Amino acid sequence: MxxxxxxxxxxxxxxxxxxxxxxxxxxRLGGVAHPRNDRWHAQPVALFGGVVLWCxxxxxxxxFRARGAAVPQSVIVGATSMFxxxxxxxxxxxxxxxxxxxxxxxxxxxxxxxxVPDWFSQPGPDAFVTILWxxxxxxxxxxLDNMDGLCAGVAAIAAVAFCTIVGPDAQPAFGYAAxxxxxxxxxxxxxxKPASIF
Numbered sequence: 688m689x690x691x692x693x694x695x696x697x698x699x700x701x702x703x704x705x706x707x708x709x710x711x712x713x714x715r716l717g718g719v720a721h722p723r724n725d726r727w728h729a730q731p732v733a734l735f736g737g738v739v740l741w742c743x744x745x746x747x748x749x750x751f752r753a754r755g756a757a758v759p760q761s762v763i764v765g766a767t768s769m770f771x772x773x774x775x776x777x778x779x780x781x782x783x784x785x786x787x788x789x790x791x792x793x794x795x796x797x798x799x800x801x802x803v804p805d806w807f808s809q810p811g812p813d814a815f816v817t818i819l820w821x822x823x824x825x826x827x828x829x830x831l832d833n834m835d836g837l838c839a840g841v842a843a844i845a846a847v848a849f850c851t852i853v854g855p856d857a858q859p860a861f862g863y864a865a866x867x868x869x870x871x872x873x874x875x876x877x878x879x880k881p882a883s884i885f
Contacts, residue, residue, distance in 0.1 A: 690855040691865045694747040698869035701743035706877045709739050710884045718777060720833065720885055733884040734777045736839075736877075740870050741770040747866035751859055762863065765797040769825055790825055794818035835880035843871035 713719065713733035720732045744766070748758060772789050775781065781789075798814045806816045831838040846868035855861050877884050
């Protein structure tokens with residue numbers, strides 16, 4: 688139980704503390720999603736919630752490193768590069784084709800760094816499915832992001848489900864998922880309807 692509570696609590700506390708600060712900065716910089724016909728929200732909503740989630744999870748995850756557990760490079764590169772791509776998109780509104788090309792390139796980079804999940808015990812198909820999963824999951828969550836509470840809520844549920852399935856012996860993945868669950872759950876305080884930050 689401690690293996691879940693510790694990273695969950697660290698990430699949750701960080702998200703609760705950081706979200707009002709990031710929200711204020713976003714509003715000051717004009718990082719706001721305005722209502723549109725293809726969006727669900729009726730009021731302007733601050734952006735940059737990804738900054739909160741990345742910082743909160745990173746703080747909890749790197750506490751493992753301080754205790755001697757190495758953080759795989761593929762996790763660092765994959766999570767950080769997708770976070771930066773999302774931030775750039777919030778700031779400069781990338782074309783969908785540009786964003787997709789960048790996601791595929793980053794997926795290839797993660798595969799090159801490795802290790803790749805053993806989907807079929809065949810290097811080619813394993814790499815292809817890993818890239819497809821990487822890009823697909825990123826876009827699935829991106830589509831949910833403009834609906835109050837849905838993206839963070841699904842992330843929290845998925846992370847808790849993962850922890851339940853694999854158990855605390857599956858470290859360090861269990862700890863990473865617990866941290867994500869904590870950050871996403873705390874973020875819901877500000878992201879649940881009516882959301883004040885995406």
